[in-house]
Amino acid sequence: xxxxxxxxxxxxxxxxxxxxxxxxxxxxxxxxxxxxxxxxxxxxxxxxxxxxxxxxxxxxxxxxxxxxxxxxxxxxxxxxxxxxxxxxxxxxxxxxxxxxxxxxxxxxxxxxxxxxxxxxxxxxxxxxxxxxxxxxxxxxxxxxxxxxxxxxxxxxxxxxxxxxxxxxxxxxxxxxxxxxxxxxxxxx
Numbered sequence: 201x202x203x204x205x206x207x208x209x210x211x212x213x214x215x216x217x218x219x220x221x222x223x224x225x226x227x228x229x230x231x232x233x234x235x236x237x238x239x240x241x242x243x244x245x246x247x248x249x250x251x252x253x254x255x256x257x258x259x260x261x262x263x264x265x266x267x268x269x270x271x272x273x274x275x276x277x278x279x280x281x282x283x284x285x286x287x288x289x290x291x292x293x294x295x296x297x298x299x300x301x302x303x304x305x306x307x308x309x310x311x312x313x314x315x316x317x318x319x320x321x322x323x324x325x326x327x328x329x330x331x332x333x334x335x336x337x338x339x340x341x342x343x344x345x346x347x348x349x350x351x352x353x354x355x356x357x358x359x360x361x362x363x364x365x366x367x368x369x370x371x372x373x374x375x376x377x378x379x380x381x382x383x384x385x386x387x388x
Contacts, residue, residue, distance in 0.1 A: 271323035
């Protein structure tokens, strides 16, 4: 009986997510477009461009030997993580995002983190479309999925950080699907 109840609950959640995703496609396109434009504007801000240029020119010593394995082993309270979440560009990002944003981070030209709002699942996004497309000057948009680091159903967007028209890094922003799908949330 317990197995049947668990299966029914799983089915109900699956149906709810499916319906939610269908609503998203009809309701959220304009909101996502607005958020992409906001992200482009944020990524073009001199504060972010300067920070990415400085990072690319001289990555901070504690980050030079970072690997995915080492990153995964770090606690969210580790000084490396808190340093990335409290540096000047992270504070700048925090001051420019709203409650619709579930996560945000900036990667340098090598795919590693320059700044973040909270610890991400991955240290380096080289090879992933969310990194590679913006490094080619394109905007990228993912599918709605549950993010492992935030445990939130989100849709990620990524835009290039440009310096004189050349991609030098990437700004990735996770948008909460529930806020995108809400008929009451506004796109402004």
